[in-house]
Amino acid sequence: xxxxxxTLIDRFRAxxxxxxxxxxxxxxxxxxNYQGIFALAGKVSRHLLESGLKKGDRVSLLVxxxxxxxxxxxxxxxxxGVTVALNTQAKARDIxxxxxxxxxxxxxxxxxxxxxxxxxxxxxxxxxLIGVGEGMPAKPPAAMVSWQAVIERNPSDPAxxxxxxxxxxxxxxxxxxxxxxxxxxxxxxxxxNVASILAYLGLSKNDSILNVLPFYxxxxxxxxxxxxxxGGSLILENSLAYPHRVVEKxxxxxxxxxxxxxxxxxxxxxxxxxxxxxxSKLRYITQAGGAMAPVLIDRLLTALPHIDLFVMYGxxxxxxxxxxxxxxxxxxxxxxxxxxxxxxxxxxxxxxGRIAKxxxxxxxCAAGKNIMQGYWRDSEKTAQVLRDGWLYTGDLAHTDSxxxxxxxxxxxxxxxxxxxxxxxKEIEEVIQELDGILEVAVVGCPDEMLGExxxxxxxxxxxNALDKREIQHHCKNNLAIYKIxxxxxxxxxxxxxxxxxxxxxxxxxxxx
Numbered sequence: 001x002x003x004x005x006x007t008l009i010d011r012f013r014a015x016x017x018x019x020x021x022x023x024x025x026x027x028x029x030x031x032x033n034y035q036g037i038f039a040l041a042g043k044v045s046r047h048l049l050e051s052g053l054k055k056g057d058r059v060s061l062l063v064x065x066x067x068x069x070x071x072x073x074x075x076x077x078x079x080x081g082v083t084v085a086l087n088t089q090a091k092a093r094d095i096x097x098x099x100x101x102x103x104x105x106x107x108x109x110x111x112x113x114x115x116x117x118x119x120x121x122x123x124x125x126x127x128x129l130i131g132v133g134e135g136m137p138a139k140p141p142a143a144m145v146s147w148q149a150v151i152e153r154n155p156s157d158p159a160x161x162x163x164x165x166x167x168x169x170x171x172x173x174x175x176x177x178x179x180x181x182x183x184x185x186x187x188x189x190x191x192x193n194v195a196s197i198l199a200y201l202g203l204s205k206n207d208s209i210l211n212v213l214p215f216y217x218x219x220x221x222x223x224x225x226x227x228x229x230x231g232g233s234l235i236l237e238n239s240l241a242y243p244h245r246v247v248e249k250x251x252x253x254x255x256x257x258x259x260x261x262x263x264x265x266x267x268x269x270x271x272x273x274x275x276x277x278x279x280s281k282l283r284y285i286t287q288a289g290g291a292m293a294p295v296l297i298d299r300l301l302t303a304l305p306h307i308d309l310f311v312m313y314g315x316x317x318x319x320x321x322x323x324x325x326x327x328x329x330x331x332x333x334x335x336x337x338x339x340x341x342x343x344x345x346x347x348x349x350x351x352x353g354r355i356a357k358x359x360x361x362x363x364x365c366a367a368g369k370n371i372m373q374g375y376w377r378d379s380e381k382t383a384q385v386l387r388d389g390w391l392y393t394g395d396l397a398h399t400d401s402x403x404x405x406x407x408x409x410x411x412x413x414x415x416x417x418x419x420x421x422x423x424x425k426e427i428e429e430v431i432q433e434l435d436g437i438l439e440v441a442v443v444g445c446p447d448e449m450l451g452e453x454x455x456x457x458x459x460x461x462x463x464n465a466l467d468k469r470e471i472q473h474h475c476k477n478n479l480a481i482y483k484i485x486x487x488x489x490x491x492x493x494x495x496x497x498x499x500x501x502x503x504x505x506x507x508x509x510x511x512x
Contacts, residue, residue, distance in 0.1 A: 007162050007187040008194065008225055009077040013038070015231045022205065024228065026253075027066045027236045034231065037071055042155025044075025047145075048106065051128060055080035055160060056167060060104040062086045062095060062113060063132050065215050065236045068147075070224065072108050072132070073215070080160035083169045084182075085216040089480040092118035098172050099123065101180045102376065106130065111137050111147070120144065164188030170376050171218060173316050173421055182376035183218075183316045192369035193319035194229050196341040197222060200324050201257075201284065201310065205231035209257040210250050212237050212264065217419060219288050222320035223259050240264065243271045251277040258282060261289030261419040263450045265300055270449075274303040288312040288321070290416040290451040291407055294334050301330070313337035313407070315393055316421075317385065319370040322346060322393075323405055336404045337397075344368035346405065347390075348397055358401050361408045364393040413504055415444035417452045420482045424454075424504075427485065430478045431456060436465035441494050442485065443507045456485040457507050459493055 012034075015022075020035035032040070048059065059081045063069045076083045084102045086095055092115040099107055104127065109116060111131040120129055120141030130145045131137070140146075162168075168187040172180050197203075209227055211234050213220030227234050235253050237246055247268060250258060260268075265287065268274070285300070285307055292311065301309060308327040314320050323346060325338030340346040347355050348362040356362035371391045374382035385392050396408045415422040424442035431440045439459040444452030460466060468488045475484045495503040 040071030041075035045078040046156035058104040060084040061108040096122040208233035218316040256283040262292040
């Protein structure tokens, strides 16, 4: 009797053996079956091993969702390495900081990445740069390994022994300037979370999904692994710039699933008449990445009455998912984020550390095999959120008499805009670099489309010392586009407590 696969790479290997010709991934230029992805992973694995990779070494990848991304990711695992998937929208300064902090010795990067030159110039010695994609840039960085050289290798499947406690991935969530926050996930964390998600979604090899979520995010990462774990198919669409095309693909490809954040559905409902398309094969939709307004949920269900909508909540620190609301409870438990996913325990604890009574606000705490190992090279931050086997999420909520959870807010000032979790501190530090700035505070203000938009309140050193365009230009040069403040307001002073702490809640109210 065959043993149950311990890790996702074991599971992927078993699927490739059992269903080699099943469709795995379709991107904008080509498609690959499981045998093809497995062979690509084997080529990546051979290259890394022959380049000196040892079990546990970190390998970073700055690659857009694609067949290549999947082959690289699973190839790193096949070689016994640790994946460090990086945000493809980030600037060179962040990429260099993440690579350095993780101690990665390899960086796979799209050859079309506009930051490639700056990244290559800023990387320290001993880091191998591998360009991904066809052809080479007009002026390739010196000593960059070509993708062609990787894919011309003979595949290797070393079947390196990996245990559930071995480190599998590092995902950077925030704090990129100076002190990155890298969530460390073990192979056991990933396998446990995938198993829990599969249990409530009921995915099988017959399922396929149109995916618009970046794989470098926890949510997109979970979509990738859940579908590959069951032998399903992923149809990739990397842009929401043309929402009609997204819905048309859902219809023409006959996919059974679609996942998004609140702004995804606001955009589709606002720009597309879903009734114009045959979406009869769409079985389910999942939503996470921030609270979705009940009114938006109502509109989605009116447009697609036949689908199961799963409202979900989670954190990168919990691998991906913590709770889900069963579709048949959407009306009865309007506004709820649901109950704990299988094999995970959720408690709402008050300030005294006791389990809060129904309707009493407290902090969401979670325990289970999906909870991270900690923050990479940061025992202090780890100790703040992992206590006695529990993850303290920083999110505030209450339960009803049936135990269903309702989010009340969050204890941190992290901004959630669209699918992005953004540190105000990082933006403040960049703006503060300008000579004319005395003080700055960045907050998230409510927005119907994105959940929150970024607003910066600036105290200039001198009246008319600088203008908003100068600040925006500096931010554009140093921050990813989704981190650039949508709004900038000059004020005489920031509201503060007696101890000098900025009262950001007053600024949030002011900006509403």
